[in-house]
Amino acid sequence: MIKVYGVPGWGSAISELMLTLADIPYQFINVDGFDSPGPQRELLEKRNPLCQVPTLELENGEIMTETAAIALMVLDRCPDLAPPVGRVERQQFQRLLVWLVANVYPTFTYADYPERWSPDAPEQLEQNCIAYRKSLYLWLDNHLKAGPWALGEQLTLIDCYLCVMRSWGPRAQWFAANTPKINAIADSVCQLPKLHKVLKDNEII
Known part of the structure; x- marks a missing residue:
């Protein structure tokens, strides 16, 4: 299952909506506070050194970032959303x-x-x-x-x-x-x- 590292209300919400529309299951991992030093930042930084949300960890362990790239990935699985x-x-x-x-x-x-x-x-x-x-x-x-x-x-x-x-x-x-x-x-x-x-x-x- 895809893991979505994000913060409620932030840009990760866009990815959540896209995945939900496409019926792609995911697990949301809240990294609120990632923009300051601490455990949430360390958790995100291990997957994305730029510490940006959303950061997606795909089923095969690969990392996907950037909502436009995530949108294209979603379209590969659900072409009807474009x-x-x-x-x-x-x-x-x-x-x-x-x-x-x-x-x-x-x-x-x-x-x-x-x-x-x-x-x-x-x-x-x-x-x-x-x-x-x-x-x-x-x-x-x-x-x-x-x-x-x-x-x-x-x-x-x-x-x-x-x-x-x-x-x-x-x-x-x-x-x-x-x-x-x-x-x-x-x-x-x-x-x-x-x-x-x-x-x-x-x-x-």
Whole structure:
């Protein structure tokens, strides 16, 4: 069985949703506190020296990190969670999968620990990252399909990202007021009975 090293509500929640949608069994191992010295960090560091979540230990003992790579692994086992190869929607899926991790993720990397990157002006760095993140979400909302899902009629792994990301800063109230498509997609994911336990465990609903 796959072991998912993560923290409730963090990026590991995206992997949990993807695995659950694909009916891939896994064991969740909570490493809350890994970002400070201590036993949780040591536990994670043995598997991923970069100490990032999610970190997956696969059935064969191999280590898998990066949510986009995990998404591709899930698709190898459950292809129906992305548009078929050859469709225009498939290209858009690929674009958004990389776009989310390449553009949105770094705003959390720097804004969550601004003192690491800008010790002389941490507050300014945090504010700039949050403002940029909001601009990214506004752009994304304008480029999503009309619904009910990010790419139209088919539920895909992209929808897992949007559901979890809405629970992060700038928080659900901002999304409801500024990004109606993202907000509606996240609502739709939260209504899937199959995902209720994972969503509750991660305090998303």
